[in-house]
Amino acid sequence: MLKPAYRKDESLWADVLQQSSDPDQFQLWWLGQSGYLLQWQGQRVLFDPYLSDSLTKKYATTTKPHVRISERVIDPQLLQGISIVTSSHNHTDHLDAETLQPILANNPGITFVIPEANRQFVVDRVGCTPNFPIGLNDGQSTTIGDFTLYGVPAAHNELERDEHGQCRFMGFVIEFGSWKIYHSGDTLWYDGMVDVLKPFGVDIALLPINGNDPARGVAGNLNGQEAADLGKAIGAKWVIPHHYDLFAFNTADPQGFVGFAAEVGQPYRVLELGDRIILGT
Template sequence: MSVNRRNFLNKLSLIAAGTVFSFLYGGKDTKAGTRLELKYKPEPANWDNSDITLSWVGHSTVLINFMGKWILTDPVLFERVGVYLFGTSYGPSRISPPALHRNEMPRPDIILISHAHMDHMDYPTLKFFAKKYPGKIDVITSYLTGDVIEDLPWKSLNIMDWGDELNLDGINFRALEVKHFGWRFPWEKDRSRGFFKDGRSYNAYLIEYKNKKIVFGGDTAMTDKFDALKNENVDIAIMPIGAYNPWRRSHCNPEEALLMAARMNAKYFVPIHTKTFRQGSEPVDEPIEWLQKSAPKYPLELALYEIGQTFSLKGISYG
């Protein structure tokens, strides 16, 4: 077989994989032209560097000013997620725009990636930041996932396995085990299939700076793994709440997310992983409505509940 024919067939297989990805994780797409309205707009230029301030940008993307250090989680800022070929992504489209356009983002000091799924490790978004700020951004990602983005010009690319700790510019990160799966393409090995040494992994993170702590939950089903943090004095838990129907083996529902946050004794709760892509069969508004209804039953406070809202530890500000 010629090299050109083999490359062509490889590209066809990737497009087919993108179709599978869209079918499995895209859910029911909205009608043509349907778009959720963005009600809030963050203003990071006005955030106080002496405080912890964060905004839910969309899906699992959270912009955090951690007392002057800028952290961006699982950045996904383009119109679609999926297989990236010929300069575009083939997969599900957004049903809500990001609260900040990629050009409106301050330069992240650190990009924190939970795992290699295409709606969390979005190559076009990561390429955008790496090319705009070559050699200026540190990246943290999970075990055996760095190959996806190692070609990009990062300041550093740090791989963390469960239990690992890393200090970057005074900020301490601890990688936490969650209940999820790791393959980027269906034929790949991952830890949920028992390949613990040579399979892709998936993390949550405990982030600590100046005695303040944030948990970024990444993506997870209900698990008792977060119970180990009950004595950590967690200030903010950022937890996924969507795509639980029918994907209960991989994604928690809002009640379970609240329970996990309560068990780690978190003071404030920030939702992610909902209202951005059609990934589950639950109604688009159900996760947030369920969250708001159930939150008063738990010993924590709901920090925000809409894409674009901004929360600071010194006081809640919706804007």
């Protein structure tokens, strides 16, 4: 029995369409794993969507089966009016052709933001033209309409760079209006991380909590305690956990994170699949 979504497919999309375009508020939906949909003034940004069963199919007959434990939140064919979509790195749950190809096809004005180091890999996997994605490195930014995205390093498990010194794993801080959201991608805590992030004055930090267990055979992430501590250290107004409740072998109980956040006094919100947070002035 798969964990049900709070809202999914047409119901979720109806909720997106019904939300106010009030300039003093924005909405953020969790799409599962590390995927989020941000809406502000009717403009929409997707972070790292994974909305298929491609990994479950790929690993079905291997020693590392990716057994899904939750419902898919939304058919990517339903996603319309998307201004920006990101991929933080090349792992399929953050760069999925079965998810991205219909999104790119159905949103002709979309901008695709990636780590510059991954350009050729992204082009080959998604099937787009080489100059289509906008590539960033850490310390770089790009402005797309009313949104500015800043590239920050991620360690999954290392701060890995290509031969040109460009990050293969990244997070993004997105600034719009008076708000800033940090989407971590996949990352461990690395030296200097707080110094990189604290100056942004992040309102919401979207952080993984599934931890780093070498027995899983995959690269690791922050655990619940580290996510709570990192949010506190960078002064995030809210932490929203992600990267759990998708695959049986690589998940975590968000209540552990909740306990650690309470201990350190870090405000948080745990979203149900397909649920949203609305924040405003």
